[in-house]
Amino acid sequence: MSPNPAPRPAPPNEAPLRLGALAPLTRPGWPAAGRHLLAGLDLAVREVNAAGGIDGRPLELVVRDTAADPERAAAAVAELAGLGVAAVVGEYHSVVARAAAARADALGVPFLCSSAVLDALTEEPTEWVARLAPAQSRGWRTYGDFLLGTGRTRIAVATQPSVYWESGTRLLREHLTPHGGSVVELDANALTPGALCDALVAHGATALLLLVGDPEPATAIVRAVRGDGRLARLLIGAPAGQPEFEEWAERLGGDGAGIPFLRYLPVRLGPLGERVGRELQEQLGESPSFVALEGWDTVTVLAEVLRSHGTDRAAVAAAWPYVAVEGTRGPIRFSRAPGIGVRQWTWAPIQVADRDPARPGRFRTLHTG
Numbered sequence: 001m002s003p004n005p006a007p008r009p010a011p012p013n014e015a016p017l018r019l020g021a022l023a024p025l026t027r028p029g030w031p032a033a034g035r036h037l038l039a040g041l042d043l044a045v046r047e048v049n050a051a052g053g054i055d056g057r058p059l060e061l062v063v064r065d066t067a068a069d070p071e072r073a074a075a076a077v078a079e080l081a082g083l084g085v086a087a088v089v090g091e092y093h094s095v096v097a098r099a100a101a102a103r104a105d106a107l108g109v110p111f112l113c114s115s116a117v118l119d120a121l122t123e124e125p126t127e128w129v130a131r132l133a134p135a136q137s138r139g140w141r142t143y144g145d146f147l148l149g150t151g152r153t154r155i156a157v158a159t160q161p162s163v164y165w166e167s168g169t170r171l172l173r174e175h176l177t178p179h180g181g182s183v184v185e186l187d188a189n190a191l192t193p194g195a196l197c198d199a200l201v202a203h204g205a206t207a208l209l210l211l212v213g214d215p216e217p218a219t220a221i222v223r224a225v226r227g228d229g230r231l232a233r234l235l236i237g238a239p240a241g242q243p244e245f246e247e248w249a250e251r252l253g254g255d256g257a258g259i260p261f262l263r264y265l266p267v268r269l270g271p272l273g274e275r276v277g278r279e280l281q282e283q284l285g286e287s288p289s290f291v292a293l294e295g296w297d298t299v300t301v302l303a304e305v306l307r308s309h310g311t312d313r314a315a316v317a318a319a320w321p322y323v324a325v326e327g328t329r330g331p332i333r334f335s336r337a338p339g340i341g342v343r344q345w346t347w348a349p350i351q352v353a354d355r356d357p358a359r360p361g362r363f364r365t366l367h368t369g
Contacts, residue, residue: 014053016060017311019045019302020080020088020109022073022100029068030214032245033092033291037114038063039284040295041090043276048303054311059303066091070099077103077111086311087112089298092291094118094136094164101129101342110316113342114298115291118164122341130320130334130343132294132301132327137339139262139350140168142369143239144175146260146352147207149367152235153181156205158188158196158212158221165211168239172209188212193224200231207235210259214242219251226255237261244289249360257355260366263290266329266349267365273328290329297327 021041023034041061049058062085064076073096080088087110091097097116104111105126113121113129117136122129147155155176159165173183184203186196200208208225210218218238225231238261242248248256269277276296280288301323302316309319320334320343334343352367 014057017054017057017306018060018062018083018085019299020077020083020085021061021063022066022076022088022090022096023063024068024092024096025063025065026067028213029066029093029096030245032247033115033289034065036245036280036284036289036292037090037092037295039280039288040276040292040297041114041299042295043279043283044296044299044303048299054303054306059299066093066096066100068093068096070096073097073100074103076100077109078107081107081109085109086306086313087302087316089302090114090295091116094121095162097121098163101126104128108313108317110313112298112302114294118167119340125336125341127320127343128317129341130323130345131340132297132332132345132348134264134346134348134350135337135340135344136164136167137171138347138369139264140171140239141175142350142367143237143260143262143352144172144181145369146367147235147237148176148179148181150235152207153179154204154206155181155183155209156186156200156203156207157183157209158186158191158217160188160212160217162211164240168211188217188221193217193220196221197224197228197231200225200234205234207237210236210238210242211240214248215251218242222252222255222259235260243355244291246286249355254357254360257357257360260352260354263351263353264294264329264348265290265351265353267351267368269328270330272326276328293328297325297329297332300327301325301332 023037025034045059066073089112092115094116105128111129113131119135236259241261280292305319309315325332337344350369356362
């Protein structure tokens with residue numbers, strides 16, 4: 001691993017080295033995720049600059065709000081390319097990241113995707129795109145193992161139209177069916193929360209997974225299920241990670257606890273992760289999510305690439321196979337994973353966690369993968 005350089009202020013007369021940053025900062029995106037992602041990116045940039053920048057040039061983030069809109073994200077990549085950024089980083093929503101990756105590939109701009117997990121991030125293999133988050137197939141199979149381990153085999157999914165949700169449903173069905181499990185889809189757009197509860201009872205479901213938008217209809221569905229005595233033993237799950245963020249607990253209180261979700265953290269952070277986590281907590285005013293750590297890792301990886309391989313876009317893209325950086329959640333290296341068209345960190349740690357019903361502000365680790 002490359003040691004951190006000794007701190008030295010970047011000369012103020014050096015032209016900044018620009019990085020484009022994509023994040024969902026307004027609805028219908030998840031602004032909480034975007035805020036955490038941006039906090040991690042920003043903290044890492046400030047630390048790089050405090051250590052002298054990149055060969056004396058300070059890093060500068062040029063931020064664009066994607067608002068969960070793929071077309072907006074693709075247009076932002078084109079704009080950022082025209083502004084001369086060395087690379088584009090960030091994004092949380094998978095469908096949005098896929099549009100950004102396609103445009104980055106077409107324009108020859110390196111894109112280091114922080115948090116989106118859709119396996120098919122690009123249609124064809126590319127050297128221009130790398131990703132830190134684990135692929136959806138790996139995370140959601142881990143979630144399937146958790147369900148099987150708890151004896152939940154009759155799974156209902158409340159879903160809305162989305163490539164991401166459709167992919168998740170398919171992955172769960174493929175993983176659970178050979179073990180005697182079943183997955184039934186309930187259309188959250190067609191069913192009221194009350195009608196959805198009736199359908200859960202009719203199907204004898206032992207778990208309901210929320211593959212829907214947040215805050216709605218996720219909030220209304222949780223409240224309806226929690227208030228239905230017929231479903232007192234039903235497990236509610238949210239594999240996409242909605243309960244990770246404080247706004248979930250603020251909206252739902254105790255009703256939002258005991259809902260298992262995926263997060264990309266080790267059971268315990270090492271010294272680097274603990275240190276970055278403390279600084280992010282001070283910056284955010286709340287506990288940082290794994291998304292904030294993904295943001296910090298993104299810039300730290302890219303800064304090492306820029307130092308060691310230069311700032312030319314082609315040189316950055318060619319450097320992915322040679323990355324070796326200590327991140328907040330472990331050593332980061334990129335490789336080619338079967339079925340994944342981008343350079344992939346194989347693999348970030350994965351856990352299934354929930355908010356403790358006794359103390360909704362505290363998380364419990366239920367399963368690791």
